[in-house]
Amino acid sequence: MNFLSIRSGIKLLLLCILGIHALTGSAQTPQPKDSTDAALAQYRQMLQEANPADLYAAKGQALWAQARGPKAQSLRTCDLGLGPGVVKGAWVRLPRYFSDTRRVQDLESRLLTCMHDIQGFDEQELIDLDFSKGERLTIAQLAAYVSSESQGMPFNVPQTNPFEREMYAIGQALFYMRAGTHDFSCASCHTQDGRRIRLQDLPNLSTPAGAGFAFGTWPAYRISTGSIWSMQQRLADCYRQQRFPKPKFVSPATIALSVYLGVNASGQVADAPGLKR
């Protein structure tokens, strides 16, 4: 499969649409459901039919089954919360509390745990790598695969354990915490309906539909970067847009935010890996 031709095809299509519907995305005023929305929905539908993210999910599936790492093991015994090796439906129940690590973990931090415990990778080394590099690309590919195995299922992120409830409260507090040079919080950009920036919907993450759309479509293939982005990378980039320091990979703050988004998305249907601007 030729990535370059897929990418240039998609970019061409994007440029055509941009030409017809020059940015209506003044993020200042709520946008009515108009013909631009309809055109965007149609364009996304067209792209979705050939989403390059599916190639990353296929690669992730192969990596899951492959003996790798210092211990030359596959991830077939990795427990994502539903028992060793169970991938189907695991993602819509994450983040959750794991008794072996005594932490609430999102998909990526749990994959990291499995890669360390089962395959013998050095956890800190992977945390220190950049997104999309080496084994961090592996994690994004694995995440694309695992999420694809929950496609069409409703989110049901648990809140039964006190640690899970605490992480939700922390995530909520972080979501509304204003600070930094621009005094932004996540809420500054993500608590109104119908906003859009650069052809990308700016979902209202405090509502089930908004959180479901935002949380349930990552990992995603990003046309603008030509690469797969995981939820961790999405959150790190929003912290950059917020002019905050870059959070560490799988830091508790990022996991708390994912708990907040995942619980808000309860009952919404998972549709990852997605396709984004």
Ligand code: HEC
């Ligand atoms: C300055 C505005 C701004 C702030 C502050 C901000 N974001 Fe975003 N966010 C965006 C934009 C713009 C996008 C669309 C992505 C793009 O096209 O670059 C986005 C996209 C997202 C998405 C994916 C939405 C989708 O539909 O795919 C999530 C999830 C998200 N942000 C979460 C957060 C969280 C959590 C915070 C706080 C840590 C935050 N954002 C802070 C502007 C912001």
